[in-house]
Amino acid sequence: MEDADGMPPNARGNALQMAQREATRDRLVEGAVRVFTRKGYAACVVADVLKEAHVSRASFYAHFASMQALVAEIADRFAPVWQPHYRELANLPGKTLEQLTGWCARMVRFYRENEAVCVILAQASLLDQEIYGKTSGYQDVLADMIADSEPGLAHLRYDPDARLRIGLVLSQLDRACYYLGVRNWEGDPQVGIATMAAQLHHFLHGELRRGGAAAG
Amino acid sequence: MEDADGMPPNARGNALQMAQREATRDRLVEGAVRVFTRKGYAACVVADVLKEAHVSRASFYAHFASMQALVAEIADRFAPVWQPHYRELANLPGKTLEQLTGWCARMVRFYRENEAVCVILAQASLLDQEIYGKTSGYQDVLADMIADSEPGLAHLRYDPDARLRIGLVLSQLDRACYYLGVRNWEGDPQVGIATMAAQLHHFLHGELRRGGAAAG
Numbered sequence: 001m002e003d004a005d006g007m008p009p010n011a012r013g014n015a016l017q018m019a020q021r022e023a024t025r026d027r028l029v030e031g032a033v034r035v036f037t038r039k040g041y042a043a044c045v046v047a048d049v050l051k052e053a054h055v056s057r058a059s060f061y062a063h064f065a066s067m068q069a070l071v072a073e074i075a076d077r078f079a080p081v082w083q084p085h086y087r088e089l090a091n092l093p094g095k096t097l098e099q100l101t102g103w104c105a106r107m108v109r110f111y112r113e114n115e116a117v118c119v120i121l122a123q124a125s126l127l128d129q130e131i132y133g134k135t136s137g138y139q140d141v142l143a144d145m146i147a148d149s150e151p152g153l154a155h156l157r158y159d160p161d162a163r164l165r166i167g168l169v170l171s172q173l174d175r176a177c178y179y180l181g182v183r184n185w186e187g188d189p190q191v192g193i194a195t196m197a198a199q200l201h202h203f204l205h206g207e208l209r210r211g212g213a214a215a216g
Numbered sequence: 217m218e219d220a221d222g223m224p225p226n227a228r229g230n231a232l233q234m235a236q237r238e239a240t241r242d243r244l245v246e247g248a249v250r251v252f253t254r255k256g257y258a259a260c261v262v263a264d265v266l267k268e269a270h271v272s273r274a275s276f277y278a279h280f281a282s283m284q285a286l287v288a289e290i291a292d293r294f295a296p297v298w299q300p301h302y303r304e305l306a307n308l309p310g311k312t313l314e315q316l317t318g319w320c321a322r323m324v325r326f327y328r329e330n331e332a333v334c335v336i337l338a339q340a341s342l343l344d345q346e347i348y349g350k351t352s353g354y355q356d357v358l359a360d361m362i363a364d365s366e367p368g369l370a371h372l373r374y375d376p377d378a379r380l381r382i383g384l385v386l387s388q389l390d391r392a393c394y395y396l397g398v399r400n401w402e403g404d405p406q407v408g409i410a411t412m413a414a415q416l417h418h419f420l421h422g423e424l425r426r427g428g429a430a431a432g
Contacts, residue, residue: 195385
């Protein structure tokens, strides 16, 4: 027997429970972002998150094994927000200086608009080996996107030296976005954006030359 | 009346007290570096430093108003260790790619050899506005050294746009040294060092062209 919405009554009860469960999880994640932003990630303990989210300790641990697990979830939820920006970089047809300047400007604005989460993830990945591992894993995804975007960059996927080079450059891109978007927003970001774009252009075209030379 | 060592007796007593005071201060700084390295700066409270240094709480506060003040002292003591490296960069006569590669290799090795202090300062300046202000101040000193090293770079001292560019590049140099020296030492650092040196060369010669164009 099915209900009006096409689900058996038990499933509807379960669906309600699941929705409540999800709502609690969301409250924990959103509360954590607020309290980390206010007090700093390093200064927060589980009790701060409970108080901010109005959730019991038992509920917290039903969702997350630890604070790290909660921060890992913040990182995971944020990934689909920033990954399209890197996909856009990968897909820029000629990777011209003009295109890269536009892209860098968007990235700096993106860090600025998502300052709270950017600061939390920067702090957590510096303090926490587990979160660092997660953000490094994301960096690998970005490196692959760029490697796969054109044949002249394919070596960025399989050549270990090229892999280290792009790892370094992506890490520096993150630093530049953070520096311009979060730390020094008062200054004219356009000047810094031009420097970022020039570096990225220099790097990508150097790699395109290497990749072309290897293929030829 | 003077003593055999040429000091009045009171002064000798004072000198002894001062030496003891300095020894306590050294114990606090060295104990803090050890315990921050073991537990992470963010996880440490004053009690951890007292226990590690075998110093009383009263003595701690006779020397330092806060943990931040102690970390600021760690940063100040470390400055004369790393500043000569930047002076060396400033003084490289032609700033050729070969010279810059050698310099970057030495810097990465330097971060590796001073990993404990580098990690503490990276964490503290991300978590702590006051320490960030201090490390930013050091960055200004570096920018000045480089600006003063040759006429073609003099605009790095007074032009606010150029100042932002060199601030960004110094911040990225720090990130690169950290990435290669502390995070990814297992990988072949030479590959990353070549990338760092190419970036630095690209930046400095770009600025030399700007400086030359402005002067000409």
